[in-house]
Amino acid sequence: MTVNSFKKILVPIDGSSYSEKALKRACDFVEAFGSEIILIYVVEKSIPINLLDRKEYLEILQKFGTKILDKSKRTLSKRGIPAKTFLKEGNIVNEIEKVAKKEKCNLIIVGNKGLGSVARFLLGSISNKISQLSLCSVLIVK
Amino acid sequence: MTVNSFKKILVPIDGSSYSEKALKRACDFVEAFGSEIILIYVVEKSIPINLLDRKEYLEILQKFGTKILDKSKRTLSKRGIPAKTFLKEGNIVNEIEKVAKKEKCNLIIVGNKGLGSVARFLLGSISNKISQLSLCSVLIVK
Numbered sequence: 001m002t003v004n005s006f007k008k009i010l011v012p013i014d015g016s017s018y019s020e021k022a023l024k025r026a027c028d029f030v031e032a033f034g035s036e037i038i039l040i041y042v043v044e045k046s047i048p049i050n051l052l053d054r055k056e057y058l059e060i061l062q063k064f065g066t067k068i069l070d071k072s073k074r075t076l077s078k079r080g081i082p083a084k085t086f087l088k089e090g091n092i093v094n095e096i097e098k099v100a101k102k103e104k105c106n107l108i109i110v111g112n113k114g115l116g117s118v119a120r121f122l123l124g125s126i127s128n129k130i131s132q133l134s135l136c137s138v139l140i141v142k
Numbered sequence: 143m144t145v146n147s148f149k150k151i152l153v154p155i156d157g158s159s160y161s162e163k164a165l166k167r168a169c170d171f172v173e174a175f176g177s178e179i180i181l182i183y184v185v186e187k188s189i190p191i192n193l194l195d196r197k198e199y200l201e202i203l204q205k206f207g208t209k210i211l212d213k214s215k216r217t218l219s220k221r222g223i224p225a226k227t228f229l230k231e232g233n234i235v236n237e238i239e240k241v242a243k244k245e246k247c248n249l250i251i252v253g254n255k256g257l258g259s260v261a262r263f264l265l266g267s268i269s270n271k272i273s274q275l276s277l278c279s280v281l282i283v284k
Contacts, residue, residue, distance in 0.1 A: 005167060025147060025279070032174035131273055131282050137167070139281045140273050 005137070006033045010105040012040050012096050012130075015068040018111025022141045023072055026109045030081050038103055039072050040086040041065035042095040062087065093129045100136055109139045147279070148175045152247040154182050154238050154272075157210040160253025164283045165214055168251045172223050180245055181214050182228040183207035184237040204229065235271045242278055251281045 011026045013019040029035045043061040069085045076083045084103075088095040100108055110127045131138040153168045155161040171177040185203040211227045218225045226245075230237040242250055252269045273280040 005170060028147060028175070033170070128270060128274060132270055135284065137281060137283045139279060141279045142277065 004033055004035075004106075006035045006107050008038065008103060008105045008107075009035045010038045010040060010096065010100050010103065010108045011072075012042065012092070012108070012110055013068055013072050014041065015064065016111065016113070018113045018141070020111075022109045022111040022139075023075070025139065025141050027076070027079060027081065029107075029109070035107075037076060037081060037083040038086065038099070038105065039069055039083050040088060040096060040099050041069050042092045043087070043089040044092055045089050058089070062089075092126055093133060096130055097133055097135070100134060105136050107137045107139060108134055109141060112140055112142045146175055146177075146248075148177050148249050150180065150245060150247045150249075151177045152180045152182060152238065152242050152245065152250045153214075154184065154234070154250070154252055155210055155214050156183065157206065158253060158255070160255045160283070162253075164251045164253040164281075165217070167281065167283050169218070169221060169223065171249070171251070177249075179218060179223060179225040180228065180241070180247065181211055181225050182230060182238060182241050183211050184234045185229070185231045186234055187231050200231070204231075234268055235275060238272055239275055239277075242276060247278055249279045249281060250276055251283060254282055254284045 006029050009026050009029055011019070011023055013023065026035070026037050030037060043058060043065055045058065065087050069087060073083050073085055086099050088099065096108065099105075108130060110130055112127055127140050131140060148171050151168050151171055153161070153165050155165065168177070168179055172179060185200060185207055187200065207229050211229060215225050215227055228241050230241065238250065241247075250272060252272055254269055269282050273282060
């Protein structure tokens with residue numbers, strides 16, 4: 001391997017067991033290829049839910065996202081792996097793609113399901129959309 | 143890493159630069175995780191092309207598939223990597239999935255485009271279908 005094809009890895013997380021599994025696989029890459037990990041949580045803004053006041057709803061998701069990012073960062077830290085984190089608001093797929101591009105990631109490791117778990121109708125489609133739209137390679141973990 | 147999550151890797155090839163890139167990434171996994179590689183070429187039977195006699199058409203594709211598999215096997219062999227090969231006939235996605243299941247593969251590494259290059263209308267959709275239907279993890283190489 002002349003060039004490290006897995007130098008920078010973006011792992012979108014959402015607190016689901018699927019994203020936890022994706023994070024575990026990312027650790028395998030760190031050990032094997034010395035990859036850097038970047039974590040991202042996206043607060044989905046476009047969900048048409050009126051159960052709560054919109055502002056309150058977004059605040060709750062932001063708190064949840066911060067918690068999930070901290071937890072994942074601690075998990076990595078215990079294994080001696082540093083990680084950059086991003087908390088974004090917007091469309092999940094677009095925000096992931098934007099960070100992947102900006103940070104020049106070589107790979108996105110994503111769980112097969114999860115991501116957008118609040119909007120259950122989206123289940124399973126996020127990972128497909130990422131793999132279709134992303135400019136870098138995508139590992140879909142099952 | 144307690145269990146090798148990338149023990150057996152299936153690489154569908156079609157002679158395109160995309161599948162060559164996928165094969166290169168597979169070699170990275172062999173070096174890093176000691177993975178085994180299985181190569182598959184699928185002769186797409188369901189293509190509605192009447193340019194040639196159907197039998198002759200399938201024979202040409204079979205010969206092409208055998209050549210491509212041999213070439214890829216030689217490429218791997220030069221790097222000291224052994225590989226099992228499969229030449230199948232049928233629906234590309236189904237045949238890949240069947241071999242992945244039978245051989246208990248942990249990962250499928252597939253090029254973003256290519257596969258089913260004869261049927262150009264399918265371009266890009268094969269890798270998506272594989273990632274949607276596969277029971278094991280899928281790396282889409284770009």
